[in-house]
Amino acid sequence: MALGPVAWLWERLSGWQQDQVEAAVKTELTRLEGLLALPGGAPRLLADRFADRLGETGGEALVDAPFPWLIRRGLVQRQACSDRRCDDGIRLDSGGECENCGNIIHIRRGRRARVAAEVDARSRGISAAERQAAIEERLRQLAVVDAEDFVWRRQRAEADQARRGAARAEAEAREERERQAAAAADAVRQILPCEDCGRDRSAGLCEACGYRRRTEALTVEAGLIAATWSADLADPGDVAAVTADVRASLEADTERARREFLDLMEPGELEADPVAAAAALAFAALQAVEAALPEYRGSALGRLGQTEEAETEARRAYRTEQGRRWFQHNPHGAHAVAAASKAADAARARTAHYLLTSRLEQLREQAACTEQVAAASWTDRLAQLAARPLDGDRAGVVIA
Incomplete structure (x- = not known):
């Protein structure tokens, strides 16, 4: 399908040239498939491109060298802008006009209009040919400035990329050093x-x-x-x-x-x-x-949920929920009582968890203040160390 529009040119190729063109066509089809949202449309896109290129040339009869024409002109995507989906101002994925190209054309037309206005304001009374030459000269100067700016931005981007690469390499080297240090420390710790x-x-x-x-x-x-x-x-x-x-x-x-x-x-x-x-x-x-710890925790929460603090919070939540505006017409109805009871249970549970957390924190602080660990005397410690048997490695070191 892709080579259909250039079938006559294909017949004029040698065997080696056909192999080269076939490989180039397969590569281009693979690339085009990556640009499309729906698979299977690359052969039709490439066939349309060949047909357009032949239309520009004037037909297959005017192609004197089929192999160079296919490789260098027929297969080549001509991007009119920076969008990689653009081919001669047409979007490959949608088939419509490239919006980015339209923006570039609009920018170029705007620049040309501004340059023409500047020339007219600066040079009055000149002929049309001189005016056109002045406009073209000014546009060439601006193009040179744009090219220099592009080169500068590309160099800066390359420098930034090199700096990021160096930073990444340094970070990798640092991670490797830290990994080796951690491995050495772990070996010592073992x-x-x-x-x-x-x-x-x-x-x-x-x-x-x-x-x-x-x-x-x-x-x-x-x-x-x-x-x-x-x-x-x-x-x-x-x-x-x-x-x-x-x-x-x-x-x-x-x-x-x-x-x-x-x-x-x-x-x-x-x-x-x-x-x-x-x-x-x-x-x-x-x-x-x-296995026993959750039972102790559940028992503590149950008992703390029966304290006066928890009951006070439960009553407050019950009254608050019962006084909602959507229950004002019937505060003692089944729906109002069920919602108020649910709110009271939730408040009671929250209070129990809060009391458990705060009291545990208080007990831990008291234990930290009152706990005094008596350190063993050096006499006892040396006696324990002396009674400890030496393995072969340590015994050898001591003997040496």
Whole structure:
């Protein structure tokens, strides 16, 4: 379809020339398909282009050299403007006139009119030929200025692109350095012993101790949650008693979870890998505390929702919703009561969440002020370190 208008020229080509033209046509068809919104229209567009080019030439009979004509004229898209969809002022995607070309023509006509007005104002009484020559000379000068401006803008764009490329390369190099530094730091961290149990090459904290820390943090959190409604927040002894009761309950749950896990293990399986067994037991205890924490939170929200603050907010929301203008005609009707009850429940829940958050923050601040961790003396620490066995690498270093 694309080569239909130039079939007679095709027959005049040699075999090598036909291969070259075929490859060029396929490339152009692929490019045209990328410009169209709907697929399948590229062959018709290229056939129309060949027909237009032949019309400009005067027909196939006037083409003396078919191969150069097809490659350099028939196939070439002639953009009349900067729009890549423009071909001789026609939009390839829509088939209509190129609006960008119209704008350029309008600009050029406006410039020519302004130049003519300037020439007329500056040179009065000159002949028509001299006037035309002056206009053309001024237009050439403006064209030179535009060309210089275009070159300057292109150079600036290239400089900006080079600067962005350099910045991107620098950022990539910096990221690579940071990645290598992080990898080196991680390699150093991997050989550190566990801070809690002293197990070598644990990256500062072994898996089992990590689970134990999380279990301890959640146990403390559960105790504080329970204390928000069942203890006098101004009495540290009362708060400590509640947290102690919660801890005892959770320790019983974790002990039960450990026994259930041990019952599922095969005889001798724990002794085969003590490290993995300790991590598995610690994880079982963590799961038990994680399962109990939502219950403590739900119970606290339920109790805080029954406080005087929550009831006051619920009554206020009930009255506000009941007094809406669309319920004024029947404030005690079924719809009004249902909407008011829903608003009261939402206000009660919001107040309960607010009380829980604020009281937890108060308890954490009190705990941070009163908690004093006694640091072990150097005598005890040195005794513990001396009792720790040395691995082969460290023993070799000490001997050396």
